[in-house]
Amino acid sequence: MSSKILQVPDKKLRVKCKEIQIINKSVEKEAFDLLEALKEFDRWYFPVNGLAANQIGLNKRIVIFRTWSRQSITMINPEIISSSIIFPSLEICASIPRTLRLKKRKLLTTVQYQDLQGKIKTLKLFWISSFTMQQEIDHLNGKLIID
Ligand SMILES: [Zn+2]
Numbered sequence: 001m002s003s004k005i006l007q008v009p010d011k012k013l014r015v016k017c018k019e020i021q022i023i024n025k026s027v028e029k030e031a032f033d034l035l036e037a038l039k040e041f042d043r044w045y046f047p048v049n050g051l052a053a054n055q056i057g058l059n060k061r062i063v064i065f066r067t068w069s070r071q072s073i074t075m076i077n078p079e080i081i082s083s084s085i086i087f088p089s090l091e092i093c094a095s096i097p098r099t100l101r102l103k104k105r106k107l108l109t110t111v112q113y114q115d116l117q118g119k120i121k122t123l124k125l126f127w128i129s130s131f132t133m134q135q136e137i138d139h140l141n142g143k144l145i146i147d
Contacts, residue, residue: 004037004056005094013095014142017054017061020076023118030058031074031116038064038072041094048094050132052139055095063113063136068129075113080137081122083109089131093145101145105131 006012020027030053037056041048049066053059063075083106091101109130112122125133135145 004033004040005051006055006057008096008144008146010057010095012054012057012059013139013144015054015059016142017052017059017140019061020114023076023114023116027060027062027076028116030060031062031064031076034058034062034064035072035074038066048092049129050136051094052136054139054142061140063133063140065129065133065136073123074116075111076116076118078111078113078133078137078140080109080133081112083130083134087127087131089128091131091135091145093135095139096144096146099146103131103135103145105134109133111137 034051034053038051051064053062061077063078065073065075085107086104087107089103089105091103109125111133114120
C-alpha cells in the first residue's frame with residue numbers, strides 16, 4: 001500500500017477541488033506526482049485506472065486516467081459533458097481499503113478536459129473506462145463510492 005495515497009476518513013478527500021486557471025510548472029509537477037502515485041497500484045489484482053489530485057492531498061482539479069491500452073492521460077479541469085444509459089458498476093477505490101461497492105453509473109460518457117499545454121480535448125468513454133471517469137470526477141467534488 002502506498003503511503004502517498006490518502007485514506008478515508010482524511011478530510012482532504014472531502015474537499016471540492018479548485019479549478020486550475022493557469023497551467024504552470026507547479027501544476028505540471030503535481031500532475032507528475034499524481035501519475036507516479038497511480039503507478040504504485042500496478043501490482044494490484046484489481047487495476048486502479050484513475051486517480052484524482054485530492055487523493056494525494058492536492059486541492060486542484062487534476063485527474064490521471066488510464067485507457068484500455070494502458071495509456072495514462074493527464075486531465076486538467078475534467079468535466080463530463082454528456083452521459084447515458086444507467087448501468088451497474090462494482091467498484092473499488094484506492095482511498096478505501098478492502099471495500100467493494102455496487103454503484104449506478106452511466107455506461108457512456110464524454111469527458112472534456114485540458115491537457116498540460118492547455119489544449120481542450122474530448123474523450124468518449126465506454127463501460128469500465130466510463131465508470132472510472134465518473135468515480136474520479138466524484139473525487140474532485142469530494143464524493144466517495146461509500147456515499
Ligand atoms: Zn477512488
